[in-house]
Amino acid sequence: MALVTTTEMFKKAYEGKYAIGAFNINNMEIIQGIVNACKVKNSAVILQVSKGAMKYAGPRYLKAMVDAAVEETGLDIALHLDHGPDLATVKEAIDAGFTSVMIDGSHLEFEENVKITKEVVEYAHSKGVVVEAELGILAGVEDDVHAEEHVYTDPDQAVEFVERTGVDSLAIAIGTSHGAFKFAGEPDLKFHILEEIQKKMPGFPIVLHGASAVSQDHIAMCNEFGGNIKGAQGIPTDMLRKASAMAVCKINMDTDIRLAMTAAIRKAFADKPEAFDPRGYLGAARNEIQSLVEKKIEEVLGSENSMN
Numbered sequence: 001m002a003l004v005t006t007t008e009m010f011k012k013a014y015e016g017k018y019a020i021g022a023f024n025i026n027n028m029e030i031i032q033g034i035v036n037a038c039k040v041k042n043s044a045v046i047l048q049v050s051k052g053a054m055k056y057a058g059p060r061y062l063k064a065m066v067d068a069a070v071e072e073t074g075l076d077i078a079l080h081l082d083h084g085p086d087l088a089t090v091k092e093a094i095d096a097g098f099t100s101v102m103i104d105g106s107h108l109e110f111e112e113n114v115k116i117t118k119e120v121v122e123y124a125h126s127k128g129v130v131v132e133a134e135l136g137i138l139a140g141v142e143d144d145v146h147a148e149e150h151v152y153t154d155p156d157q158a159v160e161f162v163e164r165t166g167v168d169s170l171a172i173a174i175g176t177s178h179g180a181f182k183f184a185g186e187p188d189l190k191f192h193i194l195e196e197i198q199k200k201m202p203g204f205p206i207v208l209h210g211a212s213a214v215s216q217d218h219i220a221m222c223n224e225f226g227g228n229i230k231g232a233q234g235i236p237t238d239m240l241r242k243a244s245a246m247a248v249c250k251i252n253m254d255t256d257i258r259l260a261m262t263a264a265i266r267k268a269f270a271d272k273p274e275a276f277d278p279r280g281y282l283g284a285a286r287n288e289i290q291s292l293v294e295k296k297i298e299e300v301l302g303s304e305n306s307m308n
């Protein structure tokens with residue numbers, strides 16, 4: 001049993017009109033909550049690690065736990081670097097045993113983005129690792145970069161970018177954004193851009209970042225037990241399901257995991273103020289993450305039984 005790349009996963013997902021969930025991991029309970037859900041649903045999954053997560057937990061600790069998850073579950077799991085900022089970080093992830101990396105040159109000029117992506121593709125492919133890149137800019141905060149406005153992906157540029165870089169999948173901007181505050185008014189995604197890209201590059205896997213749905217139940221639960229989160233809004237579930245039936249093969253979710261975990265821990269503290277065993281509240285968080293991911297597989301991804 002070993003980690004896999006996303007090549008086969010994406011091929012099956014494209015043909016089967018579903019998407020694979022890519023969930024950010026930072027510790028053991030998050031990993032276990034996610035893979036327990038995938039085991040129940042018999043679903044392949046991508047576990048992804050940001051530069052911040054590498055710094056927090058250490059890539060080797062995370063890799064070792066993900067290896068254990070593969071052994072325990074027998075599932076197809078890819079370990080992916082999320083928003084790799086440069087070749088050095090990509091190399092660090094590949095050296096640690098990641099099977100997939102993202103190079104995020106979306107904030108660079110087009111030619112610079114092509115250049116850095118090509119370099120990463122060359123290095124990663126020589127190690128048997130697949131590469132995701134990004135074209136277009138998501139509004140909002142992303143690590144230390146902040147963008148006021150969406151810069152939607154241009155479909156013709158997307159074709160040129162993929163041809164020139166040899167990248168394996170592409171993240172595009174159609175109106176999603178990172179974090180819990182995605183829309184001030186009505187949610188709006190530019191599906192015509194996705195459609196056009198799909199028409200121009202049939203069979204090529206597209207990635208959707210910033211795709212958390214931001215459960216109002218979890219927001220309410222956080223706020224009921226001492227939190228203060230106002231005006232949070234995510235991507236409606238039906239829009240995500242629509243995208244996953246199109247060329248979108250990978251849907252990134254982190255905020256939803258954070259909210260589930262925080263809601264469960266806040267409730268556990270409030271329910272038992274006398275308790276101080278971390279297994280109590282971290283166990284509650286793990287269970288909440290598991291239910292969340294099971295629901296995602298059913299309602300958003302459609303990846304149930306993708307292991308068959």
Ligand SMILES: O=C(CO)COP(=O)(O)O
Pocket residue numbers: 024082083177178179180208209210211212213252253254255256
């Ligand atoms: O895109 C993401 C990670 O790369 C996560 O997006 P969310 O903030 O919507 O969960």
Ligand SMILES: O=C[C@H](O)COP(=O)(O)O
Pocket residue numbers: 024050051052053082083142143178254255
């Ligand atoms: O896109 C970013 C992910 O949500 C990861 O966030 P992070 O960089 O705070 O770990």
Ligand SMILES: [Zn+2]
Pocket residue numbers: 083104106107134138142
């Ligand atoms: Zn980006």
Ligand SMILES: [Zn+2]
Pocket residue numbers: 083178209210252
């Ligand atoms: Zn992202």
